[in-house]
Amino acid sequence: MTIIEFLLTQVDVYLLILVRVTGLFAVVPVLGNENIPMMARIGTSVMTSFILLPLVGETTVVAMDSFALFAYYIIQELLIGLAIGFVGTVYFAMFFLAGTIMDRQTGFALANVIDPLTDMEVPIFGNFYNILFILLFLGINGHHMFIRAIYDSYDFLPIGHALTIDLNLVELMIGFFRDITVLAFILSAPVMMTAFLANVVLGIFAKTMPQINVFVVGMPLRIIVGLLTIWITLQTILPFSEGFFERIFHGIYNFMRILA
Numbered sequence: 001m002t003i004i005e006f007l008l009t010q011v012d013v014y015l016l017i018l019v020r021v022t023g024l025f026a027v028v029p030v031l032g033n034e035n036i037p038m039m040a041r042i043g044t045s046v047m048t049s050f051i052l053l054p055l056v057g058e059t060t061v062v063a064m065d066s067f068a069l070f071a072y073y074i075i076q077e078l079l080i081g082l083a084i085g086f087v088g089t090v091y092f093a094m095f096f097l098a099g100t101i102m103d104r105q106t107g108f109a110l111a112n113v114i115d116p117l118t119d120m121e122v123p124i125f126g127n128f129y130n131i132l133f134i135l136l137f138l139g140i141n142g143h144h145m146f147i148r149a150i151y152d153s154y155d156f157l158p159i160g161h162a163l164t165i166d167l168n169l170v171e172l173m174i175g176f177f178r179d180i181t182v183l184a185f186i187l188s189a190p191v192m193m194t195a196f197l198a199n200v201v202l203g204i205f206a207k208t209m210p211q212i213n214v215f216v217v218g219m220p221l222r223i224i225v226g227l228l229t230i231w232i233t234l235q236t237i238l239p240f241s242e243g244f245f246e247r248i249f250h251g252i253y254n255f256m257r258i259l260a
Contacts, residue, residue, distance in 0.1 A: 010053060012070065016077050016159050017056060018049040023081020024150050029092045030134055030143055048147060056154050073160060080157055080259070084149060087255050090176050091183075091248045095133060098184035099126020105188075105195035106226030107219050125230070129187065136241050145245075149252050156256040168258050176251060183244065194229045198222050 022045045025031050031041070102108075102125040122130070137143070157163070185192075202218045 013056070013159065014049060014053050016073055017052050018045060019074050020077040020081040020153070021045045021049045021052070021150055023078045024085045024146065025081075026085065027082055027089055028085035028143075028146050029088045030137060031146065048150075052151060052154075055151065056159075076163065077159065079163075080153060081150070083255065083259070084153060084252055085146070087176065087252045088146065088248050091180060091244070091251065092130065092133070094180035094184050094187075094244075095130040096122050096126040097180065098187040099123035099129060101184065101188040102126075102191045102226065102230075105191050106222050108223070108226075125191075132237065133241060133244070136237070137245065140245070142245055145249055149249065149256075152253070153256050156253075156260040161260065163259050165259075169255075172251075172254060172258055179247060179251070183247075187240065190229050190233045191226050194225050195222055198225045 022042075025041050025045050025048075031044070100123045103123040106125075108124045198221055199218075202221065205212055205217075
């Protein structure tokens with residue numbers, strides 16, 4: 001059987017695979033960013049689905065004897081792809097939370113920038129860490145892990161499998177937001193501590209040397225202290241990133257297990 005004949009006999013399965021992959025590439029970090037051309041994302045989805053078809057199509061036996069049932073499967077496959085990508089997006093949003101905390105401590109809170117990837121105002125430090133971790137993510141071929149996750153999703157959630165949504169899913173989502181909050185405070189903790197110490201020093205100066213204008217001295221001091229702290233703690237980024245990326249894919253597979 002030629003490739004064309006195989007594709008024609010499995011065209012319905014191919015469309016369902018394409019919908020799931022497209023849902024993933026629509027929201028997943030890095031691959032789903034706005035600066036990636038739409039045609040590139042569509043072409044990547046089409047080729048990835050074509051590669052997955054021989055691996056998934058031969059073991060997929062689904063009765064699609066009506067258009068309503070086929071439409072139901074399409075909606076279900078789209079939701080599965082969006083859900084897998086959403087987990088990664090939630091974890092990458094942690095950098096903006098950490099950046100907001102850092103900006104407030106260092107005085108950059110009023111200087112947000114427009115992120116071309118999201119078309120939103122984001123904190124300066126949050127944008128810095130987001131770009132840094134995206135580069136690290138691409139450096140370790142993390143985007144390949146998302147493709148691996150979409151392939152493994154057919155072991156947990158084959159085409160036609162009925163999704164189960166219960167309290168375990170709610171607890172898992174709460175766990176995701178708890179994780180990103182804890183990670184954000186861990187990432188921003190050095191800046192928070194040094195900014196607190198800088199404020200203590202400024203308070204001592206205000207009491208011992210009242211002729212010094214603390215408001216004039218305090219702002220540049222907090223900025224310098226914050227920048228120095230970030231520069232010093234950059235050496236801890238690699239160990240932190242290992243645990244962070246592991247949490248992302250651990251969360252994705254837990255999410256698929258609960259849906260299954």
